[in-house]
Amino acid sequence: MKITFLGGTDSVGRSAILVESENTKLVLDYGVALNHIPGFPAHVSPRDIDGIILTHAHLDHTGAAPYFYVSKRTPLYLSTLTLEYTDLLLKDFLRLSGYYLPYETIEVENMVSSAKIIEPGMEFEVGDLTVKFLNSGHIPGSIQVVLEDGGGSRLLYTGDINDIDTRLLSGADLNYGKLDAAIMEATYAGEEHPERSKLEKEFVAEVYSILDDNGRVLIPAFSVGRAHEVICILSAYNFDYPVYVDGMAVKAGEILLKYSSKLRDGGLFRRAWGMVDWPSGWRDRKNLLKKPCVIVSPAGMLKGGLAVFYMERLMGKPENGIFLVSYQIPGTPGDILLKTGKFIVRGKAKQVKARVKHFDFSSHAGHSGLVKIIEKIGVDAQIFLMHGEPAKMAKLQSLTEERGYRCIRAELLKTYEIG
Ligand SMILES: [Zn+2]
Ligand SMILES: [Zn+2]
Known part of the structure; x- marks a missing residue:
């Protein structure tokens, strides 16, 4: 398996990852950076893609996804709540920022009609990849993804994750099994939330x-x-x-x-x-x-x-x-x-x-939560940090390296070989 980071490596915004196995190409999230003028991830041709997975409805993970539905109906894999909320938020985004966006309502509608609903805990196949969704505890409908290729290499993408129970959601499912690599968010690296x-x-x-x-x-x-x-x-x-x-x-x-x-x-x-x-x-x-x-x-x-x-x-x-x-x-x-x-x-x-x-009612894991997730990922996996500030991610990287974990900061547009 190969992964390429298309955005979101050094900040919160435009999260997008390309995963390639021997005969399958999947995009994990395709979001925007929410500046005055929205920023987009690196380009991927819709023709080359076998499917898109959206981890949750926030625009920094979904805001550019309708771009894939201008000319083609790429299968879209997501949970029911992510579908409903993505539809709601994208249409609102179009009302507010439509002038800057490379798609219109019709593309959002094409995208919604291409949806294949997968709930947390469910497994499915796209080409030679087996994909499993796990609850991520971040917002209603949010999931993490575990991908396994034909050779048995396993990759986790946490999306946005919260390890603790909140009133709405249970904390993330951290039963990953053996992993070869993991891509994790690090929004609150180096920072704790109040109890x-x-x-x-x-x-x-x-x-x-x-x-x-x-x-x-x-x-x-x-x-x-x-x-x-x-x-x-x-x-x-x-x-x-x-x-x-x-x-x-x-x-x-x-x-x-x-x-x-x-x-x-x-x-x-x-x-x-x-x-x-x-x-x-x-x-x-x-x-x-x-x-x-x-x-x-x-x-x-x-x-x-x-x-x-x-x-x-x-x-x-x-x-x-x-x-x-x-x-x-x-x-x-x-x-x-x-x-x-x-x-x-x-x-x-x-x-x-x-x-x-x-009041800091965060829906992201705090520093010790991120460390707990890294412990669950394990020492054998190569861990890529993204969706955070470079200085904070560097701190988490050095703290976990001392304990033998293989943690690095993901680099934009760099392709990494897994497994
Ligand atoms: Zn989010
Ligand atoms: Zn996010």
């Missing part, structure tokens, strides 16, 4: 402290995954103030409700969904702010969406709370808010008087 149950308690207590003082809490959250993790946490603590979900998180929640049996605790999500409400229009949105409540709405980094509408209304009063619940990419409005306490309204930086807090 989850302690973080949840602190979060719920902070939300109550704002509401009990007659304030409102805005939780900007990504519509797939995080928004629903947040409402599950509140529901698990029998939260008793009104909670509203808005924007695309409503549609994404309806999808999750349809597939709640695929979650770690479907009952908890159904209870949480029963507890929340969503505004049906602008009048509702203005009215719900009259009483203490929680609003969970995208965009998670305040880059747009209805979160900005609520932000502009809530930021001026010290009794309100703005609680960020995910990593904030440097330079995004959420990041600027955390660093300067300011938010830009119609071109003007304004001081935010509401209480601003950050």
Whole structure:
């Protein structure tokens, strides 16, 4: 087997890998870099490819995939939830950034109709490759891939991975068996997350402290995954103030409700969904702010969406709370808010008087989680790190090398021989 990294080797964005066996070529993820102008992975001719595997719906793994459906119907292998969420996110991406994209809605539709649904735990064959999907614990529908060629060489690609249980998902399945090589994400190499149950308690207590003082809490959250993790946490603590979900998180929640049996605790999500409400229009949105409540709405980094509408209304009063619940990419409005306490309204930086807090409810393994995954991969496998910052990945590399693991940073466009 040969692998070539087409993108995503030195940052989070445009993850894409080409895998070649004796007679089969597969692409694992084909994402974009989410800059002002989207960045694409290296080119592969759709004619040369036997199939595409998407590990999960995030655009840094899927945003360029419709490109393969301009002229050809390449088989697409993914889970039901990844299919539904990819469709939702790609169509939204087209609405926002269509001008920069080399495809249109018709290509997204061709892609969706080329899907072959494979759920975590299932195995299938493409040419001389046997492929197995394993739960990755990252977002609903996310998987890792294990590929085995005719000669018995085995390769793991983790996609984005979380080793711990969250409210929505069980931690990643780390039962890999013997591996010859592994490609793993390293977003949080060198960094630990706070202990989850302690973080949840602190979060719920902070939300109550704002509401009990007659304030409102805005939780900007990504519509797939995080928004629903947040409402599950509140529901698990029998939260008793009104909670509203808005924007695309409503549609994404309806999808999750349809597939709640695929979650770690479907009952908890159904209870949480029963507890929340969503505004049906602008009048509702203005009215719900009259009483203490929680609003969970995208965009998670305040880059747009209805979160900005609520932000502009809530930021001026010290009794309100703005609680960020995910990593904030440097330079995004959420990041600027955390660093300067300011938010830009119609071109003007304004001081935010509401209480601003950050809660690290990550869906990626922290440093010790990555080390645990490396231990499961084993000393015999060549490990390639990607999807992280070079300095952080170098740290993980040297720490694990000391312990005998064969860990290197993947290089862009370099082809490696496996097995
Ligand atoms: Zn992801
Ligand atoms: Zn990613």
